[in-house]
Amino acid sequence: MMTPASELKPIPWKLHLSVLAVAIAFPFVFPSSFMVNFGVLALFYAFIGQSWNISGGFAGQLSFGHVAFFGVGAYASTIMQMRYGISPWLGLPIAGLAGAFTGGVIAVLAFRAGLKGSYFALITLAFAEVLRIVSNSIGITGGGLGLLIPMKIGAQNLQFAERSGFYFLILVLAVGSVAVAEWMQRSRFGAQLAAIRENEDSAKALGINVFAEKVKVMLISGAIGGVGGCFFAQYFLYIDPLIAFGTDKSVEMLLVAMIGGAGTVYGPLVGSVLLALVSDVTRTLTQIQGLSLVLYGALLVVIIAFLPNGLIDLFSRKRGGKPGKSK
Amino acid sequence: MMLQVSNLSKVFGGLRAVDDASLQVEQGRIVALIGPNGAGKTTLFACIAGFLPVNAGRVVLLGQDITGWPVHRISRAGMVRTFQITQPFAKLTVHENIAVGAYQRFHDRHEAWEHARAVARQVGMEGLLAQSALGLTVVGRKRLELARALATGPKLLLLDEVMAGLNPTEILEIIGIIRAIRDSGVTVLLIEHVMHAVMSLSDHIYVLSYGKIIAQGSPRQVVNDPAVIEAYLGRGSADPAVSAPAEVAHA
Numbered sequence: 001m002m003t004p005a006s007e008l009k010p011i012p013w014k015l016h017l018s019v020l021a022v023a024i025a026f027p028f029v030f031p032s033s034f035m036v037n038f039g040v041l042a043l044f045y046a047f048i049g050q051s052w053n054i055s056g057g058f059a060g061q062l063s064f065g066h067v068a069f070f071g072v073g074a075y076a077s078t079i080m081q082m083r084y085g086i087s088p089w090l091g092l093p094i095a096g097l098a099g100a101f102t103g104g105v106i107a108v109l110a111f112r113a114g115l116k117g118s119y120f121a122l123i124t125l126a127f128a129e130v131l132r133i134v135s136n137s138i139g140i141t142g143g144g145l146g147l148l149i150p151m152k153i154g155a156q157n158l159q160f161a162e163r164s165g166f167y168f169l170i171l172v173l174a175v176g177s178v179a180v181a182e183w184m185q186r187s188r189f190g191a192q193l194a195a196i197r198e199n200e201d202s203a204k205a206l207g208i209n210v211f212a213e214k215v216k217v218m219l220i221s222g223a224i225g226g227v228g229g230c231f232f233a234q235y236f237l238y239i240d241p242l243i244a245f246g247t248d249k250s251v252e253m254l255l256v257a258m259i260g261g262a263g264t265v266y267g268p269l270v271g272s273v274l275l276a277l278v279s280d281v282t283r284t285l286t287q288i289q290g291l292s293l294v295l296y297g298a299l300l301v302v303i304i305a306f307l308p309n310g311l312i313d314l315f316s317r318k319r320g321g322k323p324g325k326s327k
Numbered sequence: 328m329m330l331q332v333s334n335l336s337k338v339f340g341g342l343r344a345v346d347d348a349s350l351q352v353e354q355g356r357i358v359a360l361i362g363p364n365g366a367g368k369t370t371l372f373a374c375i376a377g378f379l380p381v382n383a384g385r386v387v388l389l390g391q392d393i394t395g396w397p398v399h400r401i402s403r404a405g406m407v408r409t410f411q412i413t414q415p416f417a418k419l420t421v422h423e424n425i426a427v428g429a430y431q432r433f434h435d436r437h438e439a440w441e442h443a444r445a446v447a448r449q450v451g452m453e454g455l456l457a458q459s460a461l462g463l464t465v466v467g468r469k470r471l472e473l474a475r476a477l478a479t480g481p482k483l484l485l486l487d488e489v490m491a492g493l494n495p496t497e498i499l500e501i502i503g504i505i506r507a508i509r510d511s512g513v514t515v516l517l518i519e520h521v522m523h524a525v526m527s528l529s530d531h532i533y534v535l536s537y538g539k540i541i542a543q544g545s546p547r548q549v550v551n552d553p554a555v556i557e558a559y560l561g562r563g564s565a566d567p568a569v570s571a572p573a574e575v576a577h578a
Contacts, residue, residue: 008423188430188439195427198416205376205410206479207402207431 008194010186011265016178019266023171027164036163042269042276043170044231048249049256049268050177051224055103056254057262058184059217060197062117065124066225066253068106068131069099071244073226074233078147079140088158091230099226100219107218111211116200125250132245146240149233158234166235173231174269177224181265193217197263225253248293255296259303261310270311274299328390329354329483329514330375330406335384337367337374337538344370346538347384352483357505357515359525361549362535363559368518369411371535372485376408377401389482403431405482409475409489411518413468415460421447422456424471428478446478450504465492469501477508484508486517490524498524526550534558 023043027036052066076098077091086094110123135141153159160166184190192213195203200210233239243249252275260271278299279292307313330352337345344367352358360368373379375386377398386394393401402408416424425443433439447453450470455463460471469489476484486505490498502524509515519525525532525546532549534542536558542549549555 008419008426186436188434188436191423191427191430191439194419194423195416198418199414201378202410202414202416202475203427204378204398205402205408205414206428206475207399207407208427209397209399 027167036167040167042273043174045256045272046269047174047177048228048253049272051221052253053257053268055217055221057257059193062121063124064121065128065250067245067250068128069102069222069225070229072102073099073229074239074244077230078233088234095226095230096223100223103218103222107215111214128245132241136241149237261312264312267310267312331387333385336382338382343538348540350533352516356530357509357528359529359532360518366535367538368535407476407479407481408485409472411487413472417461421458424460425474425478428475432480446474450474466497483514490521
């Protein structure tokens, strides 16, 4: 009990720089395509996990349908590219805008109606499902066949001959998402969101416009999710309704954040590295489909039981061993 | 005039929780709202602060009609309430809790955190800054509630039973703190059951019973008012042969 949460404290620069140094060195130390792919996926899940973490962790608006932003971003950039020949580099900001727009629409509708907690979680799930069904039945998305992005290797097409190209792209994006999270941690905006998460009535009484702040955070979260969708489409060169709007991705987004530590800057990264390890190990050792998801579930149960604030608690507890650490 | 509430009514189904209540709070004063349990005091507070929509009546803050405004706008206009049942940001530290209030006044992180520290000193919580709000005692929570509201830089504080559940020493401390807040230029409207605190703090008292304002005046006038004695002790109690005003003081 003596260890204070101290969530609104900036993270020391040394920690940021060490994590960045490790991330930059990774593809040079492990240049095999298998390992770089591992790194890409770990960073990708950290990135979209951060999208969930910003609204679900920092602001406490638990969503089961975050894949909606991801999918809208993926389709928006891919359709722009395939129909109108717009460069996927431009597709990244377009996907971000599309994701933010989706986040804003869902937020305005849900929060206007006063939906909170599990009701909000359900409505986001419903939106994602509606988008999946719509994308399955209209022409512009290619319906159930999905969209196959033609292969044209070249950095200008966001298609790298070496996987490390993708690695450094997602690293830049992930750094950006960590910067947003760090800003949440130290800014007025972040403090207001923490207040909203803890107690909306008190937040209101102190003059916080709860509705506006919640919409803002969904815009930011949606933008990150959308950019993640564009990256994913470019990496695998294919999307279909199940990939773009499947519930499994919503679950993975919240899992990495919660396992790592919801509402912490590095929670999604810690969680995604762990989950990428689990999924690779199970896939290498067994042929059983979906075993990794079973293990994820078990892990989540164990972590919620023993480390309710996520794995990151293991580190911060060590650092904050002496009581009264926060100045 | 800091606050002017006129003919305010609030109905829940068939119950008139607040019935045509009017009150005025002059700038720089401490005004108390008292009344038996269930009289509608907290409901009246909630209506004034915008937490509940009113069925009739007007609330005017510093000459501006704020009836029907959203809570956060009323709060930014300078009227900030505390909660009878404390509502801390449980997972945040004391310092962070107060900083949320201070951020309403200072957008800069450093300024907000320094201001939060100063407010903590003002309410005697300086030693608890790093503690999590969840681990606070009842007094601690009450003080935190007060500190957070104070940190926003209010013009008018609505304090809902900040002394309930405290021991006599703690009550004396809070009385001192509230006086100091008033002396710093903040007007105070408070709901309180601890009568000796009300008597020693208030410049003016309103008495609410069954949703109606039944009496008002200086502390001395109010305790001697037959209507007030009846409201607290029952019909017939105002007969001087049966009861003495001193008993009201213990109610």
